[in-house]
């Protein structure tokens with residue numbers, strides 16, 4: 001069998017959409033599954049949409065997500081470099097190549113020069129609209145002779161080159177997910193292949209590049225499906241072997257609308273900032289539009305590679321369910337190495353002003369324990385701030401009515417007095433004391449169970465709920481506990 005060669009071909013127009021990273025992921029999984037090659041090509045032929053730094057951002061996002069590739073554009077020592085036998089891999093550096101193939105199409109009669117002005121095209125479109133027709137180029141320049149066209153170019157007239165589609169011709173192709181598709185050329189436009197600025201359009205460049213880069217499978221979003229017949233026709237016009245096609249279902253939100261910025265987070269960057277782990281996001285995204293045969297839901301990259309196939313890619317839209325993503329990500333937060341999770345937590349704590357760099361270094365063990373007791377209920381890392389901020393403020397804020405009621409209960413004063421007495425008499429609240437403190441208070445006051453634990457918890461943390469109380473006692477330590485008791489007595493109990 002021929003070596004599998006697939007590519008991810010983003011346009012550097014800004015941050016990378018999660019639908020896009022899923023496309024990259026499926027390409028990657030397929031390449032690795034079949035010991036093939038994966039290429040990163042930059043499609044920057046639309047110079048008006050370029051965004052500074054977008055290529056770097058894109059490469060960093062792929063790297064963060066754990067999606068590596070074999071050929072194309074890389075960052076090395078802070079600089080963009082290209083590697084592979086089929087470069088350049090940035091389309092704006094391939095203009096001569098496209099020009100050569102456009103000329104070949106013109107020679108063969110599969111393309112023609114078009115001199116129509118924008119005003120004329122607008123007028124044609126307007127008229128078609130009024131007549132209720134689908135706007136389309138009317139073929140005005142189709143019959144110009146090559147001689148005449150070349151004369152006009154020599155005189156300096158602006159032009160584009162269009163694809164010359166035959167009339168009433170069926171274009172057939174097979175999509176590995178959607179099956180056989182037939183489109184008649186009467187329903188297609190004479191697509192522009194070369195623009196007046198000398199740049200090819202996406203349609204021209206993508207076909208030339210996929211052919212020259214020996215791409216075997218084109219795996220991309222279904223929004224490109226309507227373009228595929230034009231591409232197929234170009235392969236036919238050149239007499240080239242066609243690749244296989246796989247169009248992936250669009251990533252939709254729960255209302256079955258396209259996931260867009262207006263509805264919240266959509267870029268890999270957004271999810272990274274919130275503190276999703278790459279393996280969590282990737283694991284979940286793999287399941288948006290695909291599922292393994294055994295319906296396993298927690299899968300490592302190795303397992304995804306092992307199980308991935310196009311047969312199990314769904315035809316209809318993949319629903320992006322944030323709750324499910326959270327569930328998957330929460331799994332990885334709980335099961336990952338604690339040092340790593342602590343490292344990931346630290347920047348959020350610093351940004352929120354709860355700790356500084358020195359604290360992060362000096363109190364690492366303390367921080368690790370804290371992270372460990374709260375990560376159980378976390379879905380993404382930025383939640384850490386809300387989960388732990390009570391630990392950094394001895395002026396206890398009472399969370400809600402329920403907590404206040406608990407604090408104002410009849411036993412609280414007695415409990416806190418007993419607690420104060422025991423703790424004042426020790427040098428530190430060590431692990432042993434934190435484990436036995438509540439038992440000791442129970443003994444000396446006779447108060448037990450919920451009546452003992454709830455007021456204690458609320459007095460020291462402000463909330464009826466939270467992580468294991470003995471651990472909180474230990475992490476707070478003597479001085480903080482005493483300060484909190486004093487604060488609560490003064491502000492709520494006197």
Ligand code: GLU
Pocket residue numbers: 009010011043202206219220221224
């Ligand atoms: N440049 C296109 C994009 O940004 C690539 C489409 C394709 O894969 O053919 O999505």
